[in-house]
Amino acid sequence: MKDLAEVWQLAKADYLKKHGFGDISLKAVLFDMDGVLFDSMPLHASSWRQVCQRFGLHISPDEAYRFEGRTGASTINLLVRREWGRDATPEEVRDIYEEKCKLFNAAGEAPQMPGAEALLQKVQRDGLTALVVTGSGQLSLLRRLESNFPGVFSAEKIISSKDVVHGKPSPEPYLKGLEKAGVRPWEALVVENAPLGVRAGVAAGVFTVALNTGPLPDAALLNEGANVLFPSMQAFCDAWEAFYASIG
Secondary structure, three states, X not given: OXXXXXXXXXXXXXXXXXXXXXXXXXXXXXXXXXXXXXXXXXXXXXXXXXXXXXXXXXXXXXHHHHOEOEOHHHHHHHHHHHHHOOOOOHHHHHHHHHHHHHHHHHOOOOOEOXXXXXXXXXXXHOOOEEEEEOOOOOHHHHHHHHHHOOOOOOHHHXXXXXXXXXXXXXXXXXXXXXXXXXXXXXXXXXXXXXXHHHHHHHHOOOEEXXXXXXXXXXXXXXXXXXXXXXXXXXXHHHHHHHXXXXXX
């Protein structure tokens, strides 16, 4: 881990210099949900593709991953503007998103992301507060946070699409996460797998860890400003002790 520790320390120094902060003093970790805590993105991508076909819209295989982090309404409006040259009506947003949720829920439960539970245990062991900051409004997933990770994510530790006006890539979701945690940007980490989520975390001024758990190239995350990148949640979990010692 020696070489990696040097990489992490350099990333920390660059982050502090960019923002003019004195040091990182970790108190909270803000986790995205889809593709970070649950391996749910393949199901989301499939349900978006199916619902678009039914409503005469188009989404390419990788766009579900590139759009990840947006609220459902924002994604639908983006697609409607592109295909039909106008904003989606409230009724269209409602109907398309309801159908998308039905398709997602019918596909079966998304499994936990390997390494997620063990990492949360380490985060709690080290006295850090864990929060979820997600662009999702999928109640089936939000309800599973307690059953899969009991005692970690109470209601006041979840920021979903229902809690924000502007979803990712706006920094608003992560700024609300900081507010709920009662911490400042240099006292938190963002853990993200989506380019738009990385952009949101960086814009909120938080040290942002990218996990490449999908089909996009590493550059899609690094080009959005990720401070460090891991190839999986399991890899981040395995490296946690050395990583925390290097940057926390």
